[in-house]
Amino acid sequence: MKVITVGVIDYGMGNQASVIHALRGLGFRVRMSANISELEQTEILILPGVGAFPSAMQKLHQLDLVSYLQEKARKHDPIIGICLGMQLFASLSHEYGLTAGLDLIPGEVLPSSQAKWHIGWNTFESVSDDPLFKASDGQTFYFNHSFYFQGPREYHIAVTRHVQPFVSAIRRNKVVGVQFHPEKSQSAGRELLKNLIVGLIDA
Amino acid sequence: MLKKRLMGVVTVKNGWAVQSFGYQRYLPLGKPECLVENLNRWGADEILVQVIDASTKGLGPDFKLLEKISQLGLETPLVYAGGIRNLEDAVKVIQMGADRLVVDALLHANLGEVIQISQRLGAQAVIASLPLSWSGQELLWFNYLKGQLHPFPESLLNLMHSETISEVFLCDYLHEGQERGFETALVDHFPNPKVPLIAFGGLSSAPQLQDLLSRTQISAVAIGHFLTYLEHALQAYKEALFGMPIRPSKYETRFSLLSHVNT
DSSP: OOOOEEEEEOSSSSOHHHHHHHHHHTTOEEEEESOHHHHTTSSEEEEOOOSOHHHHHHHHHHTTOHHHHHHHHHTTOOEEEETHHHHHTSSEEOTTSOEEOOOSSOOEEEEOSSOSOEEEEEEOEEOSOOGGGGGGTTOEEEEEESEEEEOOGGGEEEEEEESEEEEEEEEETTEEEESSOGGGSHHHHHHHHHHHHHHHHHO | OOOBEEEEEEEEETTEEEEEETTTEEEEEEOHHHHHHHHHHHTOSEEEEEETTTTTTTOOOOHHHHHHHHHTOOOSOEEEESOOOSHHHHHHHHHTTOSEEEESHHHHHOHHHHHHHHHHHOGGGEEEEEEEEEOSSSEEEEETTTTEEEEOOHHHHHHHHTTOOSEEEEEETTTTTSTTOOOTHHHHTOSOSSSOEEEESSOOOHHHHHHHHTSTTEEEEEEOGGGTSSTTHHHHHHHHTTTSSBOOOOOOOSSOTTTTOOO
8 A cells, every 4th residue: 555645844833743753653654844845745734833823924934835835725735734733724813913824714713702721632523524524523632722713614624612612623625724633632633633644635 | 521631740850750759859760751651551631741950950951851752652742841941942842742831940030031932832832830838828939949938929920810821730849749648728729710720749549639620720630650650540540530521541552452363
């Protein structure tokens, strides 16, 4: 069976080490880079992220990756965003003022009006028929964030409840974002990550 | 529903995992990465690695240890404490695989740097470690670099109020390592009732954990060497805490037990 090569975008804002180890543990080949020609030699991209939205967008602009990622999404090439990576897919964020995002999936990133942070393990409730997420319905994943995605219902894949329900997974074509950290969510995370990578490439 | 967490703590001194008694006496336990690997295998909700001599010796974060831990390919969220001096250290700690970090000495030395770390990494990544004791009348904050006790300062209250940090690692340093030693007055008298607390120090029995986890302000309980002497100790705690809002215990393996059976 052919080994899939996954590109992890190295823009200085992520816990890349954890993502890379998780991917290798699943049997994927991994290339971490910010270089477009190197990323082009991979079959699927992962945009990880820990940190603040404006700094992350600034880094992506500095590395000339914004238009590249937008073009990849237009071509229906698969991209997975993790945590801050998912939020960067949105049109704009309200974190430390307004910052334009990658605009791959229409929506905004906003602070919660009720709970300042969402840290720990919480349940994934599927709200779509997307087969890639079917096995993850009802599983618990590790979250660590303080801002939340809000966007059109048609892009919602799953919600999670913390005071109020919020969107914990989104999808538009082959661009998928998860608000939690599958790479740090033990067996449930491994299973989802594998399903997403294999499923998006096959789709 | 957001679950409360059982955090496994590995305390490191001179490069070795140690059993600590009130942060004054230490017994070696082995290689820290081996203990971390066990906690990962047992399904801890989070793992805290605290290098307790990094700041006292001015060494900075233990990047070599983080590199070794990174090689383990942890699937459990990792929290790192020890020697973080500035934003640069903090960013590197996260890039090397930690999901969150703990500041302690920096709270005494440079609050401005803590604010910068929070602005860059997000407050959800920043935990304030507060070694506290209860005098019978008031909470006292221990500066372990100087060995001095201080009344709970206004600056810490402001830090919590400004939401620069997301949780407090409330450390009962006097009773750390002592069975059932945790002083619940530290929680009862904590001056900010809103900031989530991770209780640590002298937590060893299931009823004690149950009492703490039933309190609204407690988001996690952290257990140190009491997890070390028994295989699957973490699962045993979780099973004893049945009914509490925590993730159930899991005994899992990546390898099917049936895979080697010839049929």
